[in-house]
Amino acid sequence: MTDIVDLALMICGIALFLFALGLITFLVRKGRSFVGAAALLPVAIVMIGFSHLRDVTIGKEGIHFDEQSTTALMQDPRDPVRIANYRASLTTLEKARASNPDAPLPAAVKASLANTVSTLRSHSDLPPEARVAQAHAELLLGQRTEAVATLRAALKAKPSLNQSIHPTLRALLNSPTS
Numbered sequence: 001m002t003d004i005v006d007l008a009l010m011i012c013g014i015a016l017f018l019f020a021l022g023l024i025t026f027l028v029r030k031g032r033s034f035v036g037a038a039a040l041l042p043v044a045i046v047m048i049g050f051s052h053l054r055d056v057t058i059g060k061e062g063i064h065f066d067e068q069s070t071t072a073l074m075q076d077p078r079d080p081v082r083i084a085n086y087r088a089s090l091t092t093l094e095k096a097r098a099s100n101p102d103a104p105l106p107a108a109v110k111a112s113l114a115n116t117v118s119t120l121r122s123h124s125d126l127p128p129e130a131r132v133a134q135a136h137a138e139l140l141l142g143q144r145t146e147a148v149a150t151l152r153a154a155l156k157a158k159p160s161l162n163q164s165i166h167p168t169l170r171a172l173l174n175s176p177t178s
Helices: 002-030 040-052 067-075 080-098 107-121 128-140 144-157 159-163 167-174
Strands: 055-058 063-066
Touching (some): 067 107, 080 128, 128 159, 128 167, 144 167
């Protein structure tokens, strides 16, 4: 469904871009102001490139959560490369939040994380690495109890993962309330 919407936006964006160029050419030839028509160009460019504008920026530093890694993981939650890319995105998000941990996550990020957690929970046969990513997303959503249970299950299945988990997750396991 998203591919159809992206394609439709791109086609409409190209049509709007060509229309704006034609209108600007017409107005220039008639000696009229073309400022209003020129305002259509950025709109058309955003429409054309919309499918690539999926990163959510957090904070002043411009750190972003890569929505494309989420999409890739959802397509194949067992692929080690996709799992690693998603875990890297979660680590980047974690670093962004370190400067202001009490700030709420933007709604788009929360929705993306919740969708990912829900999808991963629906699979019973995921590799432990995917479960570590799920636990990290659960923790970012504030689902501490679920994150601990998911992380413990992943580490039980593959204890060597303890060396590669994010320090926040390791601290979660060692906290007195877990």
